[in-house]
Amino acid sequence: MASIDPNAWLRRLPIAVGILGSSLLMLNRLLTPALTESQARSDVMGIILCAVLVLTGLLWQRVQPKLPDAVELQGEAGFELDEMLPEVAQTELAWASHLLLTNTVTRSLVAYYDGKVLMRRGVLGPTQEITSGAILKRVLEKGKAVYLVDMKLYPGRVEFGYMPENTQGLICQPMGQKGALILGANAPRSYTKQDETWIEGMADKLGNTLDRTLLTDTAARPEESLT
Incomplete structure (x- = not known):
């Protein structure tokens, strides 16, 4: 609509x-x-x-610029959070996702870290399984965000099958050493430069928390097994 x-x-x-x-x-x-x-x-x-x-x-x-046409994303609204995460990580993800959904044009949000989906919030996509495609791999390897301003113009959009089917715009933002924050909007060309800067700051904050909690826990397990 x-x-x-x-x-x-x-x-x-x-x-x-x-x-x-x-x-x-x-x-x-x-x-x-x-x-x-x-x-x-x-x-x-x-x-x-x-x-x-x-x-x-x-x-x-x-x-005067015309407002981009917005649509209602297909899917059910929900909030899925990995309960195995440390409490501090759960709190950070819940807090940051709420701010992004209420203060930007973001309508769907996925937090991906070290090959796992840590959180889905907003309008949920048809699947929670993420296959790392070319765009996501580039973001993880180079640590630079990719903004697809109008999804229908990019053939690479097929790799984002875990987002709502009619997502209009998408930002894939690096998050820490091994993660990415994927944000979907309901209108093309709707993220402003200020939004992009703010999203980058939020992703850096989340990435720092996840690096400290998850990577530290992973590194400690081999040491524990040797004792």
Whole structure:
């Protein structure tokens, strides 16, 4: 379902006022039996002002950006969190995902770390199994985010089958040494630069926590088995 632009009427207002004003001026001119010099000057000024209003409205139609069309993502809303995670990691993931879902255009969120899905939240995709495709591998190897501004333009979108089928935009953000945060939006080109910076900061915070808790636990297990 396409979203309705709440500012559409405001952009059309100068055009409507300009047309109405010029129509009233023409009607007044036709109904005036004797035209005085001062009235003629007033009519000219009125026509100029009406023309400026119409031109302003037309410029607003072209200059002001139209809001991207949003859709309702297919899937059920839910919150799945790996209960085997340390409590501090669970708290961080729950807190960060709530902020991202309520303060950005994100509608679906997946936290992936060391080959495992740690969390899914928002509108859930059809499967929770993640197959590491070319885009996710590149993010994990190079540590740089990938932003697919309009999913339908990218053939590589097929690797994100674990996200809602009609996801419109997607960010794959590195998270720590072995993880990634995958965020799906319900409108194309909807993440701003400020959103991207904020998401990067949240992912770094989560990655730091997961690196400290999960990698430390993994490294400690071989030592325990030798004692």
